[in-house]
Amino acid sequence: MGMDRETQLRAIGNGQIEWLNIGVNVLCDPFVRLPIRFILRGRWHEVEQIIEIARDDMDTNAETFLIRTGTGQVFALCRRSNLVKAGCWWWIAFRVLNSEEVICFERRNRQMLIDLELKMLADAHGHLCPDLAIGWRVGLVARKVFGGNDDGNILAGCLSCASEAIAAMGSWNLKIDALMGRHFYRLEALGAGCVELEVPDELTWPDGNFAGLERQVSENKASILEIAAYQIQIDDQISRILGATDQELFFSK
Ligand SMILES: [Zn+2]
Numbered sequence: 001m002g003m004d005r006e007t008q009l010r011a012i013g014n015g016q017i018e019w020l021n022i023g024v025n026v027l028c029d030p031f032v033r034l035p036i037r038f039i040l041r042g043r044w045h046e047v048e049q050i051i052e053i054a055r056d057d058m059d060t061n062a063e064t065f066l067i068r069t070g071t072g073q074v075f076a077l078c079r080r081s082n083l084v085k086a087g088c089w090w091w092i093a094f095r096v097l098n099s100e101e102v103i104c105f106e107r108r109n110r111q112m113l114i115d116l117e118l119k120m121l122a123d124a125h126g127h128l129c130p131d132l133a134i135g136w137r138v139g140l141v142a143r144k145v146f147g148g149n150d151d152g153n154i155l156a157g158c159l160s161c162a163s164e165a166i167a168a169m170g171s172w173n174l175k176i177d178a179l180m181g182r183h184f185y186r187l188e189a190l191g192a193g194c195v196e197l198e199v200p201d202e203l204t205w206p207d208g209n210f211a212g213l214e215r216q217v218s219e220n221k222a223s224i225l226e227i228a229a230y231q232i233q234i235d236d237q238i239s240r241i242l243g244a245t246d247q248e249l250f251f252s253k
Pocket of ligand 1: 127129130245
């Protein structure tokens with residue numbers, strides 16, 4: 001489900017949408033006030049899943065529900081509360097193009113998930129994120145350092161998606177030492193020295209408007225387009241991590 005949410009956000013962030021801006025009639029749950037079904041162009045569509053709820057870009061009284069219908073179509077369904085009278089207006093902002101419609105995009109997506117082990121880690125974890133990608137790369141180095149067996153200690157600078165990936169990749173002894181720094185890892189082979197790895201800031205703290213966007217998303221103040229733009233920036237960061245050589249990714253000591 002997490003991966004599917006990201007797939008939809010990537011499609012939106014890449015502009016793979018059909019703008020509709022059509023008013024619709026919606027049957028809404030009277031208690032939780034979530035959409036149940038709606039009529040678009042004379043046909044009923046069941047809301048099978050609400051993928052994301054976001055604020056509107058322009059209108060603070062409006063919110064966007066990214067939903068999947070019973071027939072598998074994904075729409076941005078928007079609601080504006082009527083402040084004077086009870087009730088609200090609903091409209092469909094856009095439809096997200098499906099995978100057959102965006103084959104090129106899917107191909108790029110698959111390329112990013114080309115390594116089966118990373119894909120398995122992402123599926124188990126619920127999402128693919130930069131920290132998970134870093135943890136996977138640390139695990140690959142650990143296998144080399146430990147000579148193919150799992151006898152060794154790994155110290156990680158923090159509990160994160162990275163340490164979860166490392167824990168899932170081998171039966172080595174993983175410990176967290178918060179004093180070491182967020183992306184600092186020490187690989188201790190039994191009876192044979194150790195290797196220290198540190199990920200440079202430019203791969204863990206992307207610059208630009210990323211931090212501001214991240215804050216907006218985490219505070220539920222972002223619109224669906226902003227959430228999608230955020231996902232694309234995360235994807236770019238993951239691509240840079242996966243594209244880096246061991247030397248570029250780690251200051252090895
Ligand atoms: Zn994560």
